[in-house]
Amino acid sequence: MHFKRRDLLKGTIASLLYSIVPARSSADQPDKLPKRVLGRTGLEVAVLGYGAMQVSDPAIIRHGLERGINYIDTADCYMGGRNEKVVGKAVTGIRDRVVIATKVHISSESRMRKSVDRSLKSLGVPSIDLVQLHNIRSRDEVVRKDVQIAMKKMQQEGKFRFTAVTTHSNQVEVLKAVMEDGFYDAVLVAVNFRSPDRLYDTIRQAAEAGVGIIAMKTQNGGYSDKDIPELTPHQAALRYVLRKPGIHVAVPGMLSKKMIAENIEATIRNADLADVFRLEHYQRELAGRSCSFCSxxxxxxxxxxxxxxxxxxxxxxxxxxxxxxxxxxxxxxxxxxxxxxxxxxxxxxxxxxxxxxxxxxxxxxxxx
Incomplete structure (x- = not known):
C-alpha cells in the first residue's frame, strides 16, 4: 500500500469523528487522561498505556503511572526476564490502580504454567490482569483446544483474570478468529497510520463484538524525527491510531519523562489537518525502513x-x-x-x- 495524501486526509478527517472520550479533568488537572473500557473485560483503561519492554528504570514507569497511565504491557522474555521485575517495582503500593498485561508462548501446558508462574514471581503479584499468547500468526493457533484448556485452568486457579493474544502477521485472520471463536477477551495488534483499511475495519468489527483492542507499533518503531520540530510525527501517528474506531488503548514504548509528556500531550490535544503534513514527512523519512504489517x-x-x-x-x-x-x-x-x-x-x-x-x-x- 503506497501512502497517498488523499488516503491520509480521508483517514484523518474520519478519525476526528471518533474522538477520544473527553478527559475527566479540569484546568488544574491537565494530565488527566481519557479512558475507555477494554471490551468485555470491563477494565477501564487510559487510552495511553505503557509499553515497558525496553525500560530498565522503574522510576520512569512510576512517573507515567502518576501522570494517569494505568495499563502496562510487559513479557517474561523482555530484557532476558528482567523487565517484569522492573514493572513489579514500579507498581509497588499501587497494584490495585494498574492493569498489568504479560505474555506466554504457546507450548505444552507444563511449560506455559511455568512461564506464568515465573511472571507472577517476577512481577511480585498474586494475580495478573491479562495473559496474552505471544505472536499468534493463524486461526489454527487461536482455536487450539489444548492451549485454551491450559489457559482456562490457570485462569480458574486465579493466576490471571483475562486471556488475550498478540499478533504481528496475518492480523485480519487472527482478529476474525478471536471474534468468531469467543475464547480470548482481547488482542494486542500492530497498527500505524499506514495500516490497510481492511485491518482497521476488522478491528472495528472485533471491538463491536466485545473484543478488547490494544494497539502496538503505533509510531513506526522509534526512528529518529530530530529534523521535525515542535509537535512530533510520533505524536501525530499516535493520535491517528487512537482516533480509529475500536482502538481502546495504545502501548507505545517510553524511555524518558520527556517521551511520556509528549505522548500524554498527543492524547489530550485534538488532531488537526496539520497532522497530514507531519505524517507525510514521517512517511518519507521511513521509506524502505518500516513495515505497515499488511501481511x-x-x-x-x-x-x-x-x-x-x-x-x-x-x-x-x-x-x-x-x-x-x-x-x-x-x-x-x-x-x-x-x-x-x-x-x-x-x-x-x-x-x-x-x-x-x-x-x-x-x-x-x-x-x-
Whole structure:
C-alpha cells in the first residue's frame, strides 16, 4: 500500500469523528487522561498505556503511572526476564490502580504454567490482569483446544483474570478468529497510520463484538524525527491510531519523562489537518525502513514466510537500537531471517519498498 495524501486526509478527517472520550479533568488537572473500557473485560483503561519492554528504570514507569497511565504491557522474555521485575517495582503500593498485561508462548501446558508462574514471581503479584499468547500468526493457533484448556485452568486457579493474544502477521485472520471463536477477551495488534483499511475495519468489527483492542507499533518503531520540530510525527501517528474506531488503548514504548509528556500531550490535544503534513514527512523519512504489517508479503513468498519477521527485527535493531529485544524474538524468527537471507530468488514486492533480502542479510549478520 503506497501512502497517498488523499488516503491520509480521508483517514484523518474520519478519525476526528471518533474522538477520544473527553478527559475527566479540569484546568488544574491537565494530565488527566481519557479512558475507555477494554471490551468485555470491563477494565477501564487510559487510552495511553505503557509499553515497558525496553525500560530498565522503574522510576520512569512510576512517573507515567502518576501522570494517569494505568495499563502496562510487559513479557517474561523482555530484557532476558528482567523487565517484569522492573514493572513489579514500579507498581509497588499501587497494584490495585494498574492493569498489568504479560505474555506466554504457546507450548505444552507444563511449560506455559511455568512461564506464568515465573511472571507472577517476577512481577511480585498474586494475580495478573491479562495473559496474552505471544505472536499468534493463524486461526489454527487461536482455536487450539489444548492451549485454551491450559489457559482456562490457570485462569480458574486465579493466576490471571483475562486471556488475550498478540499478533504481528496475518492480523485480519487472527482478529476474525478471536471474534468468531469467543475464547480470548482481547488482542494486542500492530497498527500505524499506514495500516490497510481492511485491518482497521476488522478491528472495528472485533471491538463491536466485545473484543478488547490494544494497539502496538503505533509510531513506526522509534526512528529518529530530530529534523521535525515542535509537535512530533510520533505524536501525530499516535493520535491517528487512537482516533480509529475500536482502538481502546495504545502501548507505545517510553524511555524518558520527556517521551511520556509528549505522548500524554498527543492524547489530550485534538488532531488537526496539520497532522497530514507531519505524517507525510514521517512517511518519507521511513521509506524502505518500516513495515505497515499488511501481511501481503506472506502470500507472495514461495516459502510462505514473507518479510514480516525481517521487518520487525529490523525495527528492533535499527529503530529501537535494542539487540537484546531482537535476540528475544526466538528460533522460529531467526530461521525465517536465515531463509530470506539465503534465498536465491525473492518473489516478494514489499508495499513499503523494503528490500526484504537485503534487510534479511543485514539482520542475519547482526544476529550471528
Amino acid at each position: 501481503s508479503c506472506i502470500d507472495q513468498c514461495r516459502f510462505g514466510v514473507g518479510g514480516l519477521d525481517v521487518a520487525r527485527t529490523m525495527m528492533y535493531l535499527e529503530g529501537y537500537r535494542d539487540k537484546r529485544l531482537a535476540m528475544a524474538s526466538g528460533r522460529d524468527v531467526f530461521a525465517n531471517i536465515r531463509l530470506c537471507a539465503d534465498c536465491k530468488i525473492c518473489t516478494v514486492s514489499c508495499s513499503q519498498n523494503i528490500d526484504i533480502k537485503g534487510a534479511a542479510q543485514r539482520m542475519h549478520h547482526h544476529l550471528a
